[in-house]
Amino acid sequence: MKIIYSLTIVCCCISFSAFNSQNVLVGNVTHLKDTLKNELTKAEQAKGWRLLFDGKTMDGWRTYKEKKTNSWDVQDGMLHNLPVIAEKSDQRADLITAEIYDNFELSVDWIISPKGNSGILYMVQESESSSHLTGPEYQLIDDVNFPQKLEDWQKTGANYAIDPAPSARPNPAGQWNNTVISVKGNNVEHWLNGKRIVKYTLYSDKWKQAKDAGKFKEAAHYAEIKKGHIALQDHGSEAWFRNIKIRTF
Numbered sequence: 001m002k003i004i005y006s007l008t009i010v011c012c013c014i015s016f017s018a019f020n021s022q023n024v025l026v027g028n029v030t031h032l033k034d035t036l037k038n039e040l041t042k043a044e045q046a047k048g049w050r051l052l053f054d055g056k057t058m059d060g061w062r063t064y065k066e067k068k069t070n071s072w073d074v075q076d077g078m079l080h081n082l083p084v085i086a087e088k089s090d091q092r093a094d095l096i097t098a099e100i101y102d103n104f105e106l107s108v109d110w111i112i113s114p115k116g117n118s119g120i121l122y123m124v125q126e127s128e129s130s131s132h133l134t135g136p137e138y139q140l141i142d143d144v145n146f147p148q149k150l151e152d153w154q155k156t157g158a159n160y161a162i163d164p165a166p167s168a169r170p171n172p173a174g175q176w177n178n179t180v181i182s183v184k185g186n187n188v189e190h191w192l193n194g195k196r197i198v199k200y201t202l203y204s205d206k207w208k209q210a211k212d213a214g215k216f217k218e219a220a221h222y223a224e225i226k227k228g229h230i231a232l233q234d235h236g237s238e239a240w241f242r243n244i245k246i247r248t249f
Contacts, residue, residue: 053244060098065126067093071234083238094131095232102227103249106181109242114173116237117141123228127221131231134221138190142173157190157197161215165197
């Protein structure tokens, strides 16, 4: 049965067309309707998982440094980062969790728009003008169509500006991907669609050398304190997030 939906977002219309009972096309965004639940299974609950997004509100989230923003909303069970509108002066800010975490496993489903750029950050403090100057970033980007040349440390799944993820094979822009970030003691792993793509040790000699040789060499508070907020980056690109869940150790 074919069903046609419509939704007006900001200044543009996006058409929803259901191709069958599962696959739904949302503009450039394809998702599986039957998995768009933002719920935990009994098995996940038994393992200590908690939802960070209820699919309906932004409860449990706030902006970085309480900045004013009009760039986030909740859309069809997704946390939606709106794109920059050229003729409108948007107030933009990263979203951060109200709570802080140290040892945890985080799972997030996400979509990046064509040519888009975003990120998931952790160990975030509010000691700098931007969250990325305080906590590591799991990079989210359209590797194929981004309008500028990307270095390996700028591509999807990388520990941004420090550890590239050469084995990462993200689904294309407009399709869902799953990210898992694991922080246990000083050991950190980045996973993409069920495959580990980055592994590093915080504060090790190798980590310090890479940090001091790169973009964060002047960032005095970068990863200074391991316990911090989870952040969803507002980089001016349209992005969608759902099934955001965490368990702590």
